[in-house]
Amino acid sequence: xxxxxxxxxxxxxxxxxxxxQESTTDNQxxxxxxxSVIKPSRDFLMLQLSYDNWAQTPxxxxxxxxxxxxxxxxxxxxxxxxxxxxxxxxxxIGTNNIYFDDQRLVMNTxxxxxxxxxxxxxxVDNYKKSKLNTTYLEAPFELRFFxxxxxxxxxxxxxxxxxxxxxxxxxxxxxxxxxxTYVVEKVNTKRYFETWRFTPTARIGWGNFSxxxxxxxxxxxxxxxxxxxxxxxxxxxxxxL
Numbered sequence: 307x308x309x310x311x312x313x314x315x316x317x318x319x320x321x322x323x324x325x326x327q328e329s330t331t332d333n334q335x336x337x338x339x340x341x342s343v344i345k346p347s348r349d350f351l352m353l354q355l356s357y358d359n360w361a362q363t364p365x366x367x368x369x370x371x372x373x374x375x376x377x378x379x380x381x382x383x384x385x386x387x388x389x390x391x392x393x394x395x396x397x398x399i400g401t402n403n404i405y406f407d408d409q410r411l412v413m414n415t416x417x418x419x420x421x422x423x424x425x426x427x428x429x430v431d432n433y434k435k436s437k438l439n440t441t442y443l444e445a446p447f448e449l450r451f452f453x454x455x456x457x458x459x460x461x462x463x464x465x466x467x468x469x470x471x472x473x474x475x476x477x478x479x480x481x482x483x484x485x486x487t488y489v490v491e492k493v494n495t496k497r498y499f500e501t502w503r504f505t506p507t508a509r510i511g512w513g514n515f516s517x518x519x520x521x522x523x524x525x526x527x528x529x530x531x532x533x534x535x536x537x538x539x540x541x542x543x544x545x546x547l
Contacts, residue, residue, distance in 0.1 A: 348383035349394070349458060349545040352446070354518060356541030358402045360526065364533050367422050370407025371437075375400070375539050379446050390455045394448045400471060401441045402537060410436045411478050413493050420498040420532040425482075434488060435481040440526070442471035442503065459546065464510040469520065471503040498531040500524055509543050518543045 358373035381396030410433065412421040425433045446469045454461030477494040502524065509518035521538040 348381075348392075348547070349450070350381055350383070350547040351545065352377070352379040352381060352396070352398070353544045354378075354541055356402075356518075356520075356539035358404060358537065358539050360404065360535035361521070361538055363535050367533055367535070368407040368409045368424075369404060371405035373402065373404045375402040375541070377401070377444070379444070381446065381448070383450070385455075390452050392450045392452070394446075394450055394465075394467075396446050398444055398446070399441065400444045400469070401439065402539070404438045406436045406438075408433070410480055411438050413478055413495050413498060418531065420527060422533075432483040433480065434483075435479070437479050439475075439477050439479065440473065440499065441475040443474050444469050444471040446507065448507070460513050462512055463516065465508070467507045469503075469505040469507055471505065473499055473501050473503070498527055500526065500528055503537075505537075511543065514544055514546050516543045516545065517541070 354375070354377040356375035356377070358375045360367075360369065363369060377398060377400040379396045379398030381394045383392050383394045385392045406422075408424060408426040410423050410425055412423050415421065425436070446467060448465040448467035450463065450465040452458050452461065452463050473496055475494065476496050476499050477492050479490065479492050481488055481490050503522050503526075504524050505520045505522045507518060507520045509516045511517060517540070519538070519540050522536050524536075526535050526537055527533060
């Protein structure tokens, strides 16, 4: 009987010890789970809608309407140690549209200079639309700051950087009256424009939305091939992923 009682006591003590050890293990695993951090958004995708214009435009160039632009970039974000800063580099497409007021940009002549020609004079309204479109393959580089480094889809954020762009296309598009019928004409040529552009950038915002601004350090036209103008943009940026 004593042996049975001793065996029961040993079994009970072993069972209680195992439960205590299991409870301790569970308690230790809970903080470990709490410490695990889900990888934050790195703002891989940037989509931008902008108002576009030219700085230092001469009097003979008449810009009208609302210039519009759209940019789309895929970026990779490199966190700087455990700080709230990171460096990002990417690749994408930037496109800009500038509209002219009673004027057209002539690029299909033998002239070595792009010609801005006035139209719709003396009350005649033959031209409904005249614009210049430029498209660049661009590589953006940014130094970024995130107020909430664990969840970049929330909180304050800002960035400064530079975009390097390669001109891949330039064309004018006009809608005008020919014999009572409106026709649309496009002229594609890159011969008047600088091949590369270098553009400082800045943006500031909250969560996935921010406002941004850019100002090109490079002239739009080649030296002697057009007016000395510098494109700039102001707009809204959506980031995520």
